[in-house]
Amino acid sequence: MTLIDTDDQRDLASSVKRFVSGQAPMAAVRKTIASEASFDPDVWRRLSQELGVAGLPIPEQYGGAGASWSDLVVALRELGSGLVPTPVLATSVLATGTLLALDDEEARATWLPRFAEGTAVGTLAVSEGARSPWAVADSTCVVEDGTVTGTKTAVLNAAEADVLLVTTASGVVLVEKGAPGLTITPADALDLTRGIATVTLERTPGRLLAGDAAAAVDAVADLANLALASEQAAATKACLDMTTEYAKIRYSFGQPIGIYQGVKHPLADIYTDWALTDAAIRKASESLAEGSETASLDAAVARHLASSGYVEAAKQTMLLHGGIGFTWEHDAHLYYRNAITGNVLLGGPAAQQDRIAQKLGV
Structure with missing residues (x-):
């Protein structure tokens, strides 16, 4: 794209x-x-x-x-x-x-x-709680005698993964499913559409992979930002479309609710956020494809815009649907859960702001 x-x-x-x-x-x-x-x-x-x-x-x-x-x-x-x-x-x-x-x-x-x-699932175990997930040098995971010890949180699809790539201060370690000392505890996530888990390693056998781990993980951070932003922007548009259609058929005081400013203005705001985010994603995608010097900055900006815009869109989708928007039977809450979780996944707003500042040299 x-x-x-x-x-x-x-x-x-x-x-x-x-x-x-x-x-x-x-x-x-x-x-x-x-x-x-x-x-x-x-x-x-x-x-x-x-x-x-x-x-x-x-x-x-x-x-x-x-x-x-x-x-x-x-x-x-x-x-x-x-x-x-x-x-x-x-x-x-x-x-x-x-x-x-x-x-x-x-x-x-x-x-x-x-x-x-599609015969194997892999994942990257990078997050360690409050710290920036992409700061490999600060990892608390320890590599010693061909084993790795430490804990990773919010690891995507860890329970189903056939192989985990674990970031440590020494590099990226490849750990296969079922390795001794590997414990995977699925987490009760707010977002019901993503499987995440806590990964605990206790002298777990693994192979340290060749290559510059810090540079590799930094490059993957750009890909993660672009991928997440793309999903979030598309979900934002889905929220907009869903709510716009509802505003045409839901009547209040004999008129469709879409004629009222209290509905029109939030929908216009969602559209504006989506349009800006979509443009930023396309720019980031082009920058990465061309190997531009601003690729990392563009990806972080796109992710920051997408995350904040999606959270607001999902919130307004629930509110503008009225009481039904808060029920289990309606899909609005699934988007809201997804938006809240995605906002902090693999680096929340503060982490993205720090990354933007870093890439700007601020």
């Missing part, structure tokens, strides 16, 4: 949109979140093998499509609009991005083909 989508990207968006409406509508999303699983394995398999979404950014030599991160962003927009629970962010962005940014060919050859075909 650049400032203007290409024909191929429009076709991809159309294919994923049809898939979401046919195979993962909100009724299916509700069924998934009511189960113990954090995503539907069949949906993940079909997204990976039939549409090739999981392997979009993976080079052809590893079984992927050899497409760009911009192309993956196009798919993420459609998935984010429908709140579809998938491990795309964990596997195709965080884990894949980390392996591609490092220099460990053995790890790439082993895991990237499996990621591309």
Whole structure:
């Protein structure tokens, strides 16, 4: 995705949109979140093998499509609009991005083909509570004699992951599922569409991957910001569309509520926030594709705009739907939960502001 989508990207968006409406509508999303699983394995398999979404950014030599991160962003927009629970962010962005940014060919050859075909889930364990998740040098995880000890919080899809890439002050350590000393405790998240967990490692065997960990993780932070912003902007637009339609059919005092300023003005604000965010995301996507010096700054700005705009849009969606917007039966609260969680996931507003200041040299 650049400032203007290409024909191929429009076709991809159309294919994923049809898939979401046919195979993962909100009724299916509700069924998934009511189960113990954090995503539907069949949906993940079909997204990976039939549409090739999981392997979009993976080079052809590893079984992927050899497409760009911009192309993956196009798919993420459609998935984010429908709140579809998938491990795309964990596997195709965080884990894949980390392996591609490092220099460990053995790890790439082993895991990237499996990621591309959807037969393995990977994730990046980077967060450690209040500290900035991307400050690798400050990690409290300790590597000693081929083992790693420490705790990571809010790790996406950790319970389903076949491999975890754990950031430490010594570098990125690859830990496989079922390794001794590895404990994964699923968390009761506010967002019901994301599976997160706390990962505890106690002298857990792992392999330190080759490459500049700090540079790799910093690059992945840009990808994470762009990917999350894309999902959030699409969800913001979904909130806008949902509420606009409701304002046309809900009558008060004999008139549709959409004629009242108390409804029109918030909807106009949501549209303005979305339009600005969409432009920022397209700029960030183009900057990353071109390797621009401002890519990191652009991605952080897009994420900051997307997070704040989505929280406000989701809140207004609940309020403007009146009492029904607060009920379990309505989808508005699912977007609100997703917005609140996404606002702090992998670096909240303060962390994004710090990153923007850092990239500006302030």
